[in-house]
Amino acid sequence: MASCSKRQAEEIQPDIPVPGPPVSTVSYATFVAPLLQSRCAGCHGAGRSAAGIWTFNGHASVVSSAARIRSSVLVNKTMPRGGTLSAAELTSLQTWFDNGLPNN
Numbered sequence: 001m002a003s004c005s006k007r008q009a010e011e012i013q014p015d016i017p018v019p020g021p022p023v024s025t026v027s028y029a030t031f032v033a034p035l036l037q038s039r040c041a042g043c044h045g046a047g048r049s050a051a052g053i054w055t056f057n058g059h060a061s062v063v064s065s066a067a068r069i070r071s072s073v074l075v076n077k078t079m080p081r082g083g084t085l086s087a088a089e090l091t092s093l094q095t096w097f098d099n100g101l102p103n104n
Contacts, residue, residue: 010084015062026096035089036062039080059103071096 032102036056043050046057054065062069072079074094085093096102 025104026092028096028101028102029104031092032062032096035093039083039085043081046066057093059101065102066097066101 041056042048044054044056045051046055048055054068055061069079074090074097075086077084
C-alpha cells in the first residue's frame with residue numbers, strides 16, 4: 001500500500017478559482033439601457049400595451065419609476081413577463097440600483 005506524504009498531497013491540490021467581487025460599476029449606457037430595451041420595451045415602450053403602467057423612455061423614466069422597477073424585477077421577480085433575467089443580469093441590475101442609478 002503506497003501513500004503520499006502530507007506535503008505531497010498539498011502540492012497536488014488543484015487551483016480553485018476564487019470568485020471575485022461583483023462588478024462595482026455597471027453602466028447605464030452599455031448594460032442597463034440595452035437590457036431594458038430588449039427585455040422591457042416590448043411591452044413598456046411608447047404606444048405598447050403596458051405603457052400606461054410605465055413607459056421606458058430613457059434614464060429619466062427609469063429613475064422616476066425606480067421603486068416600482070426594483071420591486072417588480074429584483075424583489076418580486078414578476079417582470080419581465082414570459083421570462084426571467086439571468087442571475088448575472090439580476091446581480092448587475094441590483095448593483096446599478098445600489099450605486100444610485102448613475103447615468104453613465
